Amino acid sequence: MTNLLFPLLLGHFLGDFVLQTDTMANVKKEAFSSRKLRILGLHVFIHFCLYFLAVLGYWFVGGNTDIWLLMGMIVGISLLHLVIDLAKAPVERVLGDSSLVRLCTYVSDQLLHVLIIFLAVRALAPISLDGLSLYAKLCALGCLLIVIVYFVGYLIPYILEVLMPGFNNEKRIVSITKVDGKILLTKNQEAAAVTNKELKAGRYIGGLERLLLLIFMALQIYSAIPIIVALKTLARFKDLENNRAFAEYYLIGNFLSMIFGVLIGIVFNYVLLL
Secondary structure, X not given: OHHHHHHHHHHHHHHHHHOOOHHHHHHOOOOOOHHHHHHHHXXXXXXXXXXXXXXXXXXXXXXXXXXXXXXXXXXXXXXXXXHHHHHHHHHHHHHOOOHHHHHHHHHHHHHHHHHHHHHHHHHHOOOOOOOOOHHHHHHHHHHHHHHHHHHHHHHHHHHHHHHOOOHHHOEEEXXXXXXXXXXOOOEEEEEEOOOHHHHHHHHHHHHHHHHHHHHHHHOOOHHHHHHHHHHHHHHOHHHHHHOHHHHHHHHHHXXXXXXXXHHHHHHHHHHHXX
């Protein structure tokens, strides 16, 4: 059943990261309403469709489990996914809105989804990495790619919130010069230390950085890895020189990104050798 486990996990990661819109992600934090149920219903339906495609692929490569049993399993996984997503906001309210709680709920949310899929597949048959089909192997590699680009990309800001509490609540003074759309006067205006636009750009850059790191590790071009660090540092040199707090924030985030990239790269190379 390992040949079904990784396709189902790939379906989950595609649905929860690649195909999940900002609206779907943000509505999980809202109180229960018909709008929330409707949007999460669409989110779970996308998951079900991806699980169904995973089952079809499993059958195409020679799976012999009863199709109705598999359909019942993916329906159950989808319904439990909905329950977990609906429970996220109430749990956060009970535990309190803090950076540590947000980090724990983010990680535990994904762990619960993965555990449910694992237990559902394990209930049908034992799981072993022996005899892994090419289909399952490609799905496992796909899972790692999504984890290294998307999951880690959202995880690092949560960790930084815990390690550097209140950093982004600090204000920096920026110069705005504008009169009737033309730059004429200069006045001081407060802005967040790191804006949402910068956070999103950092997430994309970090994802590409870890993807390059993964490629270099897979190709065993380890000497090229320092180039990634050098390019990022060069691009941010002025900010690092002028803002000590931002420099610390940047360096911790960069080290975390490299650590996760290397660890997932090791797992990626292991899967390649199976």
